[in-house]
Amino acid sequence: MDELFGFEHVGLTDGGTAVLVDVGVAVQADGITVVSGPSGSGKSTFLRMCNRLVVPTTGRVLLRGRPLDELDPVALRRQVGMVFQRPTVFDGTCLDNLRAACARNEPLSPAAAEAALGRVGLDPELLGRDAKVLSGGEAQRLCLARTLTTGCEVLLADEPTSALDHEATAVLEELARELADGGMPVLWVTHDRAQADRLADHRLTVEEGRVRG
Secondary structure, three states: OOEEEEEEEEEEEEOOEEEEEEEOOEEEOOOEEEEEOOOOOOHHHHHHHHHOOOOOOEEEEEEOOEEHHHOOHHHHHHHEEEEOOOOOOOOOEHHHHHHHOOOOOOOOOHHHHHHHHHHOOOOHHHHHOEHHHOOHHHHHHHHHHHHHHOOOOEEEEEOOOOOOOHHHHHHHHHHHHHHHHOOOOEEEEEOOHHHHHHHOOEEEEEEOOEEEO
């Protein structure tokens, strides 16, 4: 199977504390790879290294064989999109939020914006609503729609459903499966074993800064 991300002797030390220790694993280029482990084990740090939100102290991370430090960070983050544990919406309407993700020379049409919301199970009528008044589940789905609007080829998801109810969680899980089945690799961090069982095509486990397949 093709390799999406490669970690070569990757370590991270923060204030004298080892966060990740000599990580040497490959992330497969298909399906959903679930990254699991206890709180504080280094799961989120591992994920954030995949788009250079965190830079290793030692070793290197590669994307399809190319070291990340050779890539422009902005271009990398458009290629490798990320959804965080808690949704962060921008000021303005939902439409403003979606348009903020587009390149300046590629304006988002109303039809494309409606399709983006529909893809994550949101009513297109929300486009004109102030994004700050959305519920937690709606805001998280808007953030996912905004990330997908960048045209990313890979999706990183850092416990995106941990603060959501069952219905909103199901929507995001179904969309992750749809994306993966459609050819977009997904890396999904969770501490929920049942969710890992539902989603995982591949698994990585992080314990005390060490990652194993």
